[in-house]
Amino acid sequence: xxISVSRPRPxxxxxxxxxxxxxxxAVAADADDADTSASIREGAPAxxxxxxxxxxxxxxxxxxxxxxxVSVISKDVIEREQASAIDLLNLxxxxxxxxxxxxxxxxxxxxxxxxxxDDDRIIIKVDGARRSFNFANQISTFAxxxxxxxxxxxxxxxxxVVHGGGAFGGVVEMxxxxxxxxxxxxxxxxxxxxxxWSSNNSQHGSAQLYGTNDARNFDWLVSAGVTMARDHELAGxxxxxxxxxxxxxxxxxxxxxxxxxxxHLKLQRNEKxxxxxxxxxxxxxxxxDTIITGTHSQDDVTAxxxxxxxxxxxxxxxxxxxxxxxxxxxxxxxxxxxxxDEFTGLVDQNNYGGFSAQNIATFDTGPFSHVLQFGLDATxxxxxxxxxxxxxYALLAAAEAxxxxxxxxxxMTFGADGDWELLLAARYDxxxxxxxxxxxxxxxxxxDTYHSQRWSPRAGLGWQATDWLRLFANYSEVFRxxxxxxxxxTGSGNPWTFWVPNLGLxxxxxxxxxxxVALDFSRISGFxxxxxxxxxxxxxxxxxxxxxxxxxxxxxxxxxGIGGTQRDRLNQYRNLAAxxxxxxxxxxxxxxxxxxxxxxxxxxxxxxxATGRDVPHAFADKLLLSxxxxxxxxxxxxxxxxxxxxxxxxxPAVNPAGQALVDRSFKTHDLFVTWRPSxxxxxxxxxxxxxxxxxxxxxxxxxxxxxxxxxxxxxxVSYQF
Numbered sequence: 001x002x003i004s005v006s007r008p009r010p011x012x013x014x015x016x017x018x019x020x021x022x023x024x025x026a027v028a029a030d031a032d033d034a035d036t037s038a039s040i041r042e043g044a045p046a047x048x049x050x051x052x053x054x055x056x057x058x059x060x061x062x063x064x065x066x067x068x069x070v071s072v073i074s075k076d077v078i079e080r081e082q083a084s085a086i087d088l089l090n091l092x093x094x095x096x097x098x099x100x101x102x103x104x105x106x107x108x109x110x111x112x113x114x115x116x117x118d119d120d121r122i123i124i125k126v127d128g129a130r131r132s133f134n135f136a137n138q139i140s141t142f143a144x145x146x147x148x149x150x151x152x153x154x155x156x157x158x159x160x161v162v163h164g165g166g167a168f169g170g171v172v173e174m175x176x177x178x179x180x181x182x183x184x185x186x187x188x189x190x191x192x193x194x195x196x197w198s199s200n201n202s203q204h205g206s207a208q209l210y211g212t213n214d215a216r217n218f219d220w221l222v223s224a225g226v227t228m229a230r231d232h233e234l235a236g237x238x239x240x241x242x243x244x245x246x247x248x249x250x251x252x253x254x255x256x257x258x259x260x261x262x263x264h265l266k267l268q269r270n271e272k273x274x275x276x277x278x279x280x281x282x283x284x285x286x287x288x289d290t291i292i293t294g295t296h297s298q299d300d301v302t303a304x305x306x307x308x309x310x311x312x313x314x315x316x317x318x319x320x321x322x323x324x325x326x327x328x329x330x331x332x333x334x335x336x337x338x339x340x341d342e343f344t345g346l347v348d349q350n351n352y353g354g355f356s357a358q359n360i361a362t363f364d365t366g367p368f369s370h371v372l373q374f375g376l377d378a379t380x381x382x383x384x385x386x387x388x389x390x391x392x393y394a395l396l397a398a399a400e401a402x403x404x405x406x407x408x409x410x411x412m413t414f415g416a417d418g419d420w421e422l423l424l425a426a427r428y429d430x431x432x433x434x435x436x437x438x439x440x441x442x443x444x445x446x447x448d449t450y451h452s453q454r455w456s457p458r459a460g461l462g463w464q465a466t467d468w469l470r471l472f473a474n475y476s477e478v479f480r481x482x483x484x485x486x487x488x489x490t491g492s493g494n495p496w497t498f499w500v501p502n503l504g505l506x507x508x509x510x511x512x513x514x515x516x517v518a519l520d521f522s523r524i525s526g527f528x529x530x531x532x533x534x535x536x537x538x539x540x541x542x543x544x545x546x547x548x549x550x551x552x553x554x555x556x557x558x559x560x561g562i563g564g565t566q567r568d569r570l571n572q573y574r575n576l577a578a579x580x581x582x583x584x585x586x587x588x589x590x591x592x593x594x595x596x597x598x599x600x601x602x603x604x605x606x607x608x609x610a611t612g613r614d615v616p617h618a619f620a621d622k623l624l625l626s627x628x629x630x631x632x633x634x635x636x637x638x639x640x641x642x643x644x645x646x647x648x649x650x651x652p653a654v655n656p657a658g659q660a661l662v663d664r665s666f667k668t669h670d671l672f673v674t675w676r677p678s679x680x681x682x683x684x685x686x687x688x689x690x691x692x693x694x695x696x697x698x699x700x701x702x703x704x705x706x707x708x709x710x711x712x713x714x715x716x717v718s719y720q721f
Contacts, residue, residue: 063533064470064518064520064531064533065462065464065470065518067421067423067460067461067462067472067473067474068155068156068157068159068460068472068474068514068535069093069094069155069156069157069170069514069516069535069537069585070153070154070155070156071092071093071153071154071156071587072151072152072153072154073088073089073091073092073151073152073153073154074151075149075150075151075177075181077091078146078149078150078151078152079674079682079684080637080639080672080674080684081672082146082196082684082714082716083146084104084142084146085142085144085146085149085152085174086107086109086142088146088149088152089109089111089152089154089172090643091600091624092111092154092156092600093156093585093586093587093600093601093602093622094111094112094156094170094583094585094602094604095109095110095111095154096109096110096111096115096619096620096622096697097109097697098110098115098697102232102234102240102708102709103229103240103242103244103276104229104244104246104272105244105272105274105276105296106276107142108697110169110619111154111156111169111170111172112156112157112168112169112170112537112581112583112604113169113581113604113606113615113619114168114169115169120166120167120480120483121166121167121168121169121480122167122168122169122170122171122172123160123163123164123166123167123170123171123172124171124172124173124174125163125171125172125173125174126144126173126174126175126176126300126302127174127175127176127264127266127302127304128173128302128304128319128321128356129300129302129319129321129323130164130321130352130354130379131323131352144174144176144248144268144270145206145223145225145227145248145250145270147194147204147206147208147223147225148176148177148206148223148225148248148250149174149175149176149177150175150176150177150178150181151174151175152172152173152174152175153171153172153173153175154170154171154172154173155170155171156169156170156585157169157170157474157476157512157514157537157539158170158476158477158478158510158512158539159458159460159474159476159512159514160427160478161407161409161425161426161427161456161458161476162358162373162375162407162409162425164377164379164403164405165403165405165427165429165431165456165478165479165480166429166478166479166480166481166508167478168478168480168508168510168541176250176252176266177208177221178210178219178221178252178254179210179211179212179219179220179221179252179254180212180219180254182208182210182221182720183210183211183212183219184679188211188212188213188214189209189210189211190209190210190211190720190721191207191208191209191210191720191721192207192208192210192718192719192720193205193206193207193208193718193719193720194206194207194716194717194718194719195716195717195718196714196715196716197714197715197716198712198713198714199711199712199713199714200232200233200709200710200712201229201230201231201232201233202227202228202229202230202232203227203228204225204226204227204228204716205225205226206223206224206225206226206248207223207224207225208221208222208223209221209222209223210222217255217256217257218253218254218255218256219253219254220251220252220253220254221250221251221252222250222251222252223248223249223250223251223252224247224248224249224250225246225247225248225249226245226246226247226248227244227245227246227247227248228244228245228246229242229243229244229245229246230242230243231243232709232710233709233710234694234705234707234708234709234710235689235692235693235694235695235707235708235709235710235711236692236694236707236710237692237710238705238707241275241276241277241291242276243273243274243275243276244272244273244274244276245272245273245274246270246271246272246273247269247270247271248268248269248270248271249268249269250266250267250268250269251265251266251267251268252264252265252266252267253265253266259308259310260307260308260309260310261305261306261307262305262306262308263303263304263305264302264303264304264305265301265302265303266300266301266302266303267300267301268299268300268301268302269297269298269299269300270297270298271295271296271297271298272295272296272297273295274292274293274294274295274296274329275291275292275293276291276292277290277291277292290331290332291331291332292329292330292331292332293329293330293332294327294328294329294330294345295326295327295328295329296325296326296327296328297324297325297326298323298324298325298326299323299324299325300321300322300323301321301322301323302319302320302321303319303320303321304317304318304319304320305317305318306318312361312362312363313361313362313363314359314361315359315360315361315362316357316358316359317357317358317359318355318356318357319355319356319357320353320354320355321352321353321354321355322351322352322353323351323352323353324349324350324351324352325348325349325350325351325352326347326348326349326350327346327347327348328345328347328388329345329346329347329388330345330388331345331346345387345388345389346385346386346387346388347384347385347386347387347388348383348384348385349382349383349384349385350381350382350383351381351382352379352380352381352382353379353380353381354377354378354379354380354403355377355378356375356376356377356378357375357376357377358373358374358375358376358407359373359374359375360372360373367414367415368412368413368414369412369413369414369418370410370411370412371410371411371412372408372409372410372411373407373408373409373410373411374407374408374409375406375407376404376405376406376407377403377404377405377407378402378403378404378405379401379402379403380400380401380402380403381400381401381402381484382398382399382400383399383400383401383484383485384398384399395485395489395490395491395499398435399433399434399435399484399485399487399488400433400434400435400484401431401432401433401483401484402431402432402433402434403429403430403431403432404429404430404431405427405428405429405430406427406428407425407426407427407428408425408426409423409424409425409426409458410423410424410425411423412424417464419463419464419465420461420462420463420464421460421461421462421463422459422460422461423458423459423460423461423462423474424458424459425457425458425459426455426456426457426458427455427456427458428453428454428455428456429453429454429456429479429481430451430452430453431450431451431452431453431480431481431507432449432450432451433449433450433451433481433482433483433484433487433488434449434450434484435484435487435488450481450482450487450503451481452479452481452506452507454479454507454509456476456477456478456479457475457476457477458474458475458476458477459474459475459476460472460473460474460475461473461474467520467523468519468520468521468522468523468524469517469518469519469520470517470518470519470520471515471516471517471518472515472516472517472518472535473513473514473515473516474512474513474514474515475511475512475513475514476511476512476514477509477510477511477512478509478510478511478512479507479508479509479510480507480508480509480510481507481508482505482506482507482545482573486502486505486545486573487501487502487503487505487573488501488503489501489573497570497571498570498571499570499571499572500550500570500571500572501572502572502573502574505545505573505574505575506543506575507543508541508542508543508544508545508575509541509542509543510539510540510541510542511539511540512537512538512539512540512581513537513538513539514535514536514537514538515535515536516533516534516535516536517532517533517534517535518531518532518533519531519532519533519534527590527591527592528591528592528593529589529590529591529592530589530590530591530592531588531589531590532586532587532588532589533586533587533588534584534585534586535584535585536583536584536585537581537582537583537584537585538580538581538582539580539581539582540578540579540580540581540609541578541579541580541581542577542578543575543576543577544575544576544578544579544615545573545574545575545576546573546574546575546576546615546616547571547572547573548571548572548573548574549570549571550570550571550572550574576608576610576615577608577609577610578608578609578610579606579607579608579609579615580605580606580607580609581604581605581606582604582605583602583603583604583605584601584602584603585601585602585603586599586600586601586602587599587600588600594629594630594631594632595627595628595629595630596627596628596629596630597625597626597627597628598624598625598626598627599623599624599625600622600623600624601621601622601623601624602621602622603621604619604621605618605619605649606619607651612651613651613652614650614651614652614698614699616699617648617650617661617697617698617699618648618649618650618651618661618698618699619648619698620645620646620647620648620665620697620698621645621646621648622643622644622645622646623642623643623644623646624641624642624643624644625641625642625644626639626640626641626642627639627640628640628672634675635675635676635677636673636674636675637672637673637674637675638672638673639671639672639673639674639686640669640670640671640672641669641670641672642667642668642669642670643667643668643669643670643695644665644666644667645665645666645667645695646665647663647664647665648661648662648663648698648699650663650698650699655699655701659701660701660702661698661699661700661701661702662696662697662698662700662701662702662704663702664702666693666694666695666696667693668688668689668690668691668693668695668708669689669690669691669693670686670687670688670689670690671686671687671690672684672685672686673685673686679720680719680720680721681717681718681719681720682717682718682719683715683716683717684715684716684717684718685713685714685715685716686713686714687711687712687713687714688709688711688712688714689708689709689710689711689712690711691711692710692711694707694708695707695708
């Protein structure tokens with residue numbers, strides 16, 4: 001089971017506790033929890049479609065045969081890339097890093113068209129625990145040391161039944177390492193250290209201490225990491241202001257008192273010390289001589305318990321989590337004051353907790369073999385934003401969101417060789433929203449509780465037509481209530497905008513069809529592995545919630561607008577009649593001898609059904625090609641990747657001011673090298689964006705300054721002993 005606490009105990013005390021437990025009684029470690037990204041042969045990492053997926057069904061199966069869209073980023077890829085979690089996700093079809101300036105504290109992203117600014121239209125988990133994102137325009141969701149990541153799974157589309165409601169874009173689950181991922185045969189204690197450097201002005205260091213007892217039924221891991229990032233260059237050489245110093249600590253424990261029971265506990269803290277311009281997503285430098293200084297912190301506790309008594313009818317797991325996130329910052333106006341000094345400040349707080357429980361039963365009824373899952377989940381999220389000097393509430397005041405869910409899913413295989421799979425599932429969701437008071441009473445203050453509820457079905461069918469061809473199709477419905485922010489945000493969010501609450505928002509619903517084919521040409525081609533998976537999807541969303549400019553006009557000098565803010569517009573969340581999403585995704589994997597290769601392609605259109613206009617903007621078709629070569633005699637791996645972003649079909653082709661939007665394609669190239677001179681030492685490095693090419697996201701102007709990071713040489717070394 002998992003959890004996250006407000007302040008982890010000192011590492012020295014944690015290590016002492018772990019060593020004291022190393023004399024616990026013997027029991028065999030559970031093989032089901034072993035690393036799922038094992039190599040196919042020694043020194044040859046599995047390709048993406050050969051990975052084992054757990055997130056898709058919450059039971060194990062390979063990504064190729066799953067009747068839906070799932071991608072797995074393995075630990076081999078994570079170590080090679082030396083990138084943050086959000087940059088790693090850019091390797092997945094349907095995932096887009098939208099326009100931003102590369103600062104870790106503020107990144108823009110979407111999965112199948114939804115993401116930043118969409119609140120809970122994507123479910124994001126770390127070790128089974130939900131995390132919120134779009135918190136104060138910051139991505140607290142991805143505040144995790146990449147050295148701790150074991151793998152990332154992404155289930156794309158609105159087919160989530162067992163993970164929670166409202167996942168229009170999909171589910172992202174990140175799993176962290178434990179001692180079993182690092183201990184080698186015969187070891188009971190180990191240490192791993194890593195140092196990393198990038199020419200684009202960042203450095204990173206981390207260390208892990210881990211161990212187990214002789215019986216290997218108790219293991220522990222303690223980790224600490226530091227990252228320092230300063231001003232960095234965009235493509236073309238333009239420098240942007242940035243200071244982002246991060247620290248990360250984690251304690252992770254596992255204890256199996258007998259063969260049936262297993263307990264997990266994790267305490268994790270991430271903290272950032274910041275000095276950045278106002279609106280880190282969009283501003284290069286100290287816009288209008290205004291800067292932000294502050295701290296962003298996140299504390300997590302996750303806990304889990306599993307019970308597997310050896311019965312086909314009982315495979316029970318219970319997970320609980322709690323996390324606290326705070327962004328405390330001061331806003332300095334250098335033009336007004338003449339030097340950095342306190343001008344104003346805001347504090348955003350987010351407390352998020354919950355639990356889930358599920359059981360998996362396996363049995364046969366006539367020709368059908370069943371894997372039956374059923375369970376429940378509940379979460380509670382509290383949000384506050386207030387002035388750090390006066391204590392007065394800002395945009396959001398004591399808002400609370402409570403979600404409850406029940407689900408059942410039956411995966412049935414049948415046929416002479418079990419070559420058919422039928423998946424039937426349903427989920428019940430009830431959402432409750434409440435605000436203690438509107439932070440700026442417009443209209444009247446309201447403490448009424450908003451609630452909505454619905455059953456959402458899912459059905460899927462897969463057929464192994466031949467040993468190399470598998471067909472699949474899915475139908476799913478999804479349901480999402482408005483977030484507390486969408487309902488209750490009130491007041492001045494920035495110098496241009498006043499937010500107006502909308503207590504009459506309706507819940508969104510979606511219906512999605514998806515069909516695809518999985519191809520295994522390994523035997524036919526003679527390659528060690530040659531795999532493809534192609535899927536197409538078609539979705540309709542009713543009562544879609546979007547941010548609308550309800551009072552657009554040119555500001556008048558001296559007119560400060562409602563609430564004392566000089567602004568161009570009033571913003572309010574409203575329901576659109578309908579939004580349509582269409583797309584195609586392709587994944588391909590090749591492995592033969594010392595060569596490997598990957599292909600990822602995605603095409604996406606999200607448009608207002610009534611007007612045909614892009615929502616929120618067009619999405620570029622994306623092609624990723626990569627190849628790798630291993631020199632066994634030297635334990636050396638070489639790699640190359642190309643990212644090709646095609647010209648976006650903008651609708652409309654101009655912005656509200658009549659300016660033409662970018663309509664050209666962009667390409668970047670990356671190089672990688674990894675060398676393992678011994679079992680204890682690993683060197684890695686490479687060059688990102690080799691040719692220093694700009695990438696301008698759709699919806700931007702051709703001369704946009706948001707062009708992506710420039711050329712960056714990186715290197716790292718890790719030592720394990």
